[in-house]
Amino acid sequence: MNSQQPELFATNIPPWELDALSECRAAKIVFAEAPYGPLDYRVPDELLEEVRPGVRVKVPLGRGNRVMLGYCIAVSMVKQAPDALKSVLEVLDVEPLCTPRLLELFQWMSRYYIAPLGQVFEAAIPAGVRAAAGSRQRVMLYPGELAADPQRIAQLSDKQQAVMGQLILTAGGVTIDQLQKLANCSTGPINALRESGFIDARQERILNEFTTTPDLPPAPPLALSADQRQALNHVLEALDSAKQQTILLHGVTGSGKTEVYMQAIHEVISYGRQAIVLVPEISLTPQTRQRFLARFGNVTVLHSHMSPVERHHQWRKISAGASPVVIGPRSAIFAPLPRLGLIVLDEEHESSFKQDTQPRYHARDVALHRSFLEQIPLVLGSATPSLESWKRAKEGSYRLASLPRRVHNRPLPQVTTIDLRTEKQEPNRGAITRPLNQAIQETLRDDGQVILLLNRRGFATNIQCPQCGHVVTCPDCDLPLTHHRDGSKACCHYCDFQIPTPPGCPKCNFQGVRFTGLGTQRLEIEVAQRYPGTRIARMDSDTMRKPGSHERTLTDFRDGKIRILLGTQMIAKGLDFPNVLLVGVINADTALHFPDFRASEKTFQIVTQVAGRTGRGEKAGHVLVQTYSPDHPAIVAAAKHDFISFANTELQQRAQFGYPPHGHLARVIMRGPDLTETEGFAESVVRKLTATRELQGIDCRILGPAPPPLSRLRGNYRFHALLQTTEAEPLNRLLVKTIPDIKPPKDIQYVIDIDPLDTL
Numbered sequence: 001m002n003s004q005q006p007e008l009f010a011t012n013i014p015p016w017e018l019d020a021l022s023e024c025r026a027a028k029i030v031f032a033e034a035p036y037g038p039l040d041y042r043v044p045d046e047l048l049e050e051v052r053p054g055v056r057v058k059v060p061l062g063r064g065n066r067v068m069l070g071y072c073i074a075v076s077m078v079k080q081a082p083d084a085l086k087s088v089l090e091v092l093d094v095e096p097l098c099t100p101r102l103l104e105l106f107q108w109m110s111r112y113y114i115a116p117l118g119q120v121f122e123a124a125i126p127a128g129v130r131a132a133a134g135s136r137q138r139v140m141l142y143p144g145e146l147a148a149d150p151q152r153i154a155q156l157s158d159k160q161q162a163v164m165g166q167l168i169l170t171a172g173g174v175t176i177d178q179l180q181k182l183a184n185c186s187t188g189p190i191n192a193l194r195e196s197g198f199i200d201a202r203q204e205r206i207l208n209e210f211t212t213t214p215d216l217p218p219a220p221p222l223a224l225s226a227d228q229r230q231a232l233n234h235v236l237e238a239l240d241s242a243k244q245q246t247i248l249l250h251g252v253t254g255s256g257k258t259e260v261y262m263q264a265i266h267e268v269i270s271y272g273r274q275a276i277v278l279v280p281e282i283s284l285t286p287q288t289r290q291r292f293l294a295r296f297g298n299v300t301v302l303h304s305h306m307s308p309v310e311r312h313h314q315w316r317k318i319s320a321g322a323s324p325v326v327i328g329p330r331s332a333i334f335a336p337l338p339r340l341g342l343i344v345l346d347e348e349h350e351s352s353f354k355q356d357t358q359p360r361y362h363a364r365d366v367a368l369h370r371s372f373l374e375q376i377p378l379v380l381g382s383a384t385p386s387l388e389s390w391k392r393a394k395e396g397s398y399r400l401a402s403l404p405r406r407v408h409n410r411p412l413p414q415v416t417t418i419d420l421r422t423e424k425q426e427p428n429r430g431a432i433t434r435p436l437n438q439a440i441q442e443t444l445r446d447d448g449q450v451i452l453l454l455n456r457r458g459f460a461t462n463i464q465c466p467q468c469g470h471v472v473t474c475p476d477c478d479l480p481l482t483h484h485r486d487g488s489k490a491c492c493h494y495c496d497f498q499i500p501t502p503p504g505c506p507k508c509n510f511q512g513v514r515f516t517g518l519g520t521q522r523l524e525i526e527v528a529q530r531y532p533g534t535r536i537a538r539m540d541s542d543t544m545r546k547p548g549s550h551e552r553t554l555t556d557f558r559d560g561k562i563r564i565l566l567g568t569q570m571i572a573k574g575l576d577f578p579n580v581l582l583v584g585v586i587n588a589d590t591a592l593h594f595p596d597f598r599a600s601e602k603t604f605q606i607v608t609q610v611a612g613r614t615g616r617g618e619k620a621g622h623v624l625v626q627t628y629s630p631d632h633p634a635i636v637a638a639a640k641h642d643f644i645s646f647a648n649t650e651l652q653q654r655a656q657f658g659y660p661p662h663g664h665l666a667r668v669i670m671r672g673p674d675l676t677e678t679e680g681f682a683e684s685v686v687r688k689l690t691a692t693r694e695l696q697g698i699d700c701r702i703l704g705p706a707p708p709p710l711s712r713l714r715g716n717y718r719f720h721a722l723l724q725t726t727e728a729e730p731l732n733r734l735l736v737k738t739i740p741d742i743k744p745p746k747d748i749q750y751v752i753d754i755d756p757l758d759t760l
């Protein structure tokens with residue numbers, strides 16, 4: 001940290017020196033890079049009005065006075081010797097980028113996730129907004145102080161009087177160009193008037209013209225079922241109380257959760273407040289968006305395919321209070337709605353709500369905190385709630401609202417498991433077993449549609465030499481490469497590494513390789529061969545790269561043009577198509593044997609969610625689940641749609657090991673290119689953590705360091721340590737007290753992940 005610059009507001013100045021000090025206005029500035037601050041800067045008189053919390057500023061830093069961009073987080077009067085502080089050089093924003101409450105939220109995030117506040121700003125405020133994409137900085141002219149004095153005006157030249165006359169007539173500000181035209185003059189008299197104080201010039205940002213889609217006439221709300229009505233009442237009661245309350249809406253698949261959210265939002269809007277709806281990026285299907293658009297007309301949708309210009313415009317619209325409903329993925333929790341009345345998190349169990357780069361925040365926890373700051377209700381909805389939320393609902397800190405039945409009392413689909421251990425004994429059967437094949441044929445004959453889930457993309461997840469057994473792996477991650485048939489590439493799914501798939505063994509030169517481990521590309525080929533003349537579509541991150549491809553495929557599926565939709569987890573949730581009569585899970589075990597404490601939970605969620613895509617119309621649906629582990633509790637429970645018994649058993653299991661949601665978990669990952677050095681550093685980190693624990697008397701279990709299952713990634717060796725405590729505060733304290741002592745050698749980095757979603 002820069003020693004020249006005092007870090008805190010001056011507090012311990014001896015009284016005999018106070019007289020020599022004068023009051024000055026100082027701004028606390030944080031940075032997105034080291035030194036992160038906060039550092040104090042003097043606010044020069046000419047910037048008194050512009051330097052406000054939430055604006056970006058340029059300030060000099062260090063001996064060389066390097067100009068740095070920083071965020072102002074506070075302004076106050078301090079007693080300082082006039083030259084003790086460097087001055088703010090420039091203010092970049094006319095309006096603060098966030099509301100005071102959001103600034104408080106960022107500060108909480110910075111503390112809780114142990115991330116520099118400047119980095120939280122960068123993560124929360126879209127780059128397009130920070131760059132003010134699509135706007136121009138302009139000088140706007142207003143009548144100055146002297147303009148109010150008719151005697152002084154009368155002394156001006158005719159030309160100058162004409163300029164002033166026009167300017168006063170415009171009432172609002174005008175640009176120099178406009179004033180020139182109005183007064184039919186050159187810049188000369190205008191500049192003279194600016195210098196003599198008759199005209200005030202201000203820098204302002206003007207948004208370029210930008211068209212948005214016209215509003216549609218609103219679709220009427222549906223008549224609620226008794227369960228929906230009761231769930232809605234819980235939310236309305238919370239709204240009436242004008243206090244924070246969290247409602248966990250546990251509704252089985254197809255129970256009509258969206259309708260409950262929409263009617264609650266309707267209420268919020270009716271008294272002039274606004275709502276945020278967070279959805280996993282993947283389920284931002286035309287469906288969800290369309291439903292909200294049809295109901296509310298004016299809906300602001302945020303998503304990752306937006307251009308920086310669009311993003312900036314939406315942000316300005318939101319902060320101006322012109323967006324009653326904002327829908328978006330995790331970062332939409334930072335939308336600067338001025339009168340926020342409700343936050344909804346749909347599919348609250350989804351892992352995409354957690355950011356996997358600094359700051360590693362979970363939008364559900366950030367939403368919870370924001371709802372406390374704003375004193376508004378938070379609604380978490382899912383058919384398969386996270387164990388974190390379930391535990392809190394059971395213990396009473398969240399209110400539970402249940403939708404145990406589907407709309408119109410439609411039955412949940414019948415789920416049958418197919419034991420791959422016996423079915424696979426016939427050789428060369430492919431990915432689709434006999435019973436599944438039969439069911440697909442029957443469904444097609446009955447004009448139904450089929451969804452097939454396989455949660456692995458590519459053609460084959462293993463490229464192996466049949467002679468020496470060598471497996472082709474990523475040189476940077478040591479993990480098997482996946483063969484992709486388009487372009488015959490061998491790709492690493494953990495980094496960007498990619499080579500042409502070798503035709504022979506790179507090790508023993510045997511001519512030929514064997515592809516094993518089924519991926520969606522291979523499944524697509526098998527399905528096309530088995531059901532000729534049937535239109536099929538594959539949906540995974542490889543086929544859905546282009547903006548709009550997701551929508552096109554789903555529209556064709558909705559219209560019945562596509563009969564079989566196959567893909568990864570992308571197709572497992574949120575879809576509501578009445579004619580899907582069969583769901584096939586090709587291999588339910590893909591996530592089951594991951595060496596991770598959430599493996600069961602993930603398996604339960606994905607099987608339950610995909611099963612829920614069928615039987616949503618008049619006709620009953622059927623689900624076939626192929627698995628090598630038909631007796632696994634997660635699969636047995638998913639087959640019975642039995643969330644409650646799954647959750648309760650799983651909670652007990654986790655309790656034995658103190659895993660979340662019991663207690664608190666943090667993970668420290670150390671990574672570097674040299675194995676011994678990285679291991680040495682990891683050991684030193686754990687030693688320091690242990691020392692702090694003893695010194696502070698903190699009750700914390702420290703496990704490791706050990707290599708995690710992904711022991712090498714992107715050329716770096718990895719080690720991790722897990723820290724477990726019963727309460728969050730001591731865990732935070734342990735880390736905060738230890739960090740100053742951690743000095744990683746060159747090339748080695750460490751990462752702190754609070755509430756990690758996995759330990760891979």
Ligand SMILES: Nc1ncnc2c1ncn2[C@@H]1O[C@H](COP(=O)(O)OP(=O)(O)OP(=O)(O)O)[C@@H](O)[C@H]1O
Nearest residue numbers: 222223224225253254255256257258259407574576
């Ligand atoms: N009260 C109602 N009357 C008639 N239809 C309804 C009602 N509520 C919801 N629906 C319809 O039922 C279908 C399922 O609703 P929705 O998609 O909201 O379920 P969900 O609980 O979100 O399911 P999932 O968790 O599986 O995504 C939708 O087509 C919706 O329009």
Ligand SMILES: [Zn+2]
Nearest residue numbers: 474477492495
């Ligand atoms: Zn790799």
